[in-house]
Amino acid sequence: MNDLSRPEPEPSSGEPDSLAGSDGPVWAAARYSLITGTAFALIAAGLYGANIPAARAASQAGMPGAELIFYRALILVPLLAAAAFALGQPLRLGQTERGTMVRLAISAGLTATFYLSALDHLSVPLTVVIFYIFPLFVMLISNRLEGRRLSGKQIGIFALAFVGLVIAVGPSFAELTVKGVTFALIASCACAALFILAGRVQGPPVRTMFWLQLGQGPIALTFTLLNGGPVPLSTFANAPVAISIAMGAYAVAFIFQLVASQRISASRAGLLFLFEPVTAIVIAGLFIGETLAPVQIFGVALILAALAAEVVLDTPRLTNPATRDAET
Template sequence: MIRSSVGIGIAAALASATAYGINIVYARMATQQGVSAADLVFLRVFLMLGAVAVVTAISRGALRLPAAGRPAILGLGIASAGVGLAYFFAVSFVPIGVAAIIFYTFPLLILLASPFVDGGRFTLHRFGVFALAFTGLAIAIGPKLGDIDPRGILLAALASTLAAWQFFMASRSGRHVGPQAMMFWSHIVIMPISGAAALLLGGIGWGAIAQAWLPSALTVAGYLAGFALQMVAARRAPAAMVGLIFCLEPVVAILFAGLILGETLSHAQMIGSLLVLAALIASSLAELRREPQPAPVPADGR
């Protein structure tokens, strides 16, 4: 029975990583067709908030938010809004492969920051993994740095940093708030931020969304499916195992960017991406050797 439950969690994690990886491809397609990244974030958060409210009502779940959990929920919502906005805007300036290489270093930032946030010490393994990833980034981006829009690089780096912060805030929120309440209240924080960003850029572009309805719908659907499956994976499989499986997400994003958008990586970018992926796998394998811990569920995946 336990093995069956873990198997379901692993399958859900694989499906979630695939959904998230495809989601960003259609987000880039939508932005290329005139849809604002802020509009996409607002739309998906609006629908997610409605879905969480319906599920909570049906299951009679509690949405109580203890005072002790409010600061972490606020931080989680701000970080989650920033991740979605920064990553979606990044892929409107640079190819998905470049943005993905930078963004998916956030697990390594978590590894680097955890001694400061959760206590502990730096180890040779931590330094080695981070050095490998940094080398991969230098190989992938360095030779063509002058040809890449710096706005996309900075936004992808910001999204990665915020995703690491999101992880720590999700972990702290989970100590005081149940999963449904955490999702609901964090999305309450995300909505006005994404709405304000959309208004600053001229308001919700319903006309552009209607014109690019297919990639917009697939972007939102990929996010909703990925998030729901991530919840299943977090409850049924060890956190380190889920983290290892999610290393496939950038691979899926890059592969589908090639299949759907015709974007391809240069040889240097391919080698650099493989080094970053190797660093991610090495850090996840190290976590697998530790005692399994419950996987925190971020409020806004990608």
């Protein structure tokens, strides 16, 4: 989400820092890539937002988050393999792709397992608020890996987000559990790695999704076995609609995220994905009665403002060279 994505620019136009010397068709292609990438990211964010309240409802009906992910992998792996076969897309990975795919699968598996498991212990709004500080972890990780110190602006942004987090969570402090908060924070850290790695994976989204589900299944199963699971298949009957939405919305959202990540920078994707927590909180309030007090909503607004500021300040502008030359 920060500078980490810049040393390895996205191959499919993904918001170049400069288009100087580009002709009209190149500019048009870059603009089209930006627009479609933005649209795909918003669709993914909205679907992810719908996935979270559905997973919470499934958890309340007896289907914990890790079990949901495990069963989802069992269903999706053969379906994705069949889809790849029908589309004529090979599933085999090249030697240079395997390392990145393994890291992406691990980060995706940890994100999904711990995010949805946090919903077993916390309400949707609280889980989303804690989880959605992951863009700040991206900022910290990127600075660390590149050997840079945090700037004054970045420290200010981090402080604003922390104040917002305290305001958003404070009134519900009694509802917090150590497990829930820990799971949400682990998921947040893993998601930071996921965002950093997603733009580096090339190839058909169906193939990528296949390998990620193949990796997520064992991670979720291990977590499930350590916690006395998995629950029997008959649990699906307790909340078939919620479980189906949680599985389907995630699968479609992840493909849209992968396609978007090949078209836009991690920074822009991070900004657009602020639509996810808003969607999750609104849907949770409308359908499962989990809401925030006005002061907590103000805290969420501070967090979103801090995240937006961090991304906007760090995102290079995409400028039409003809317009830039005219202005100078």
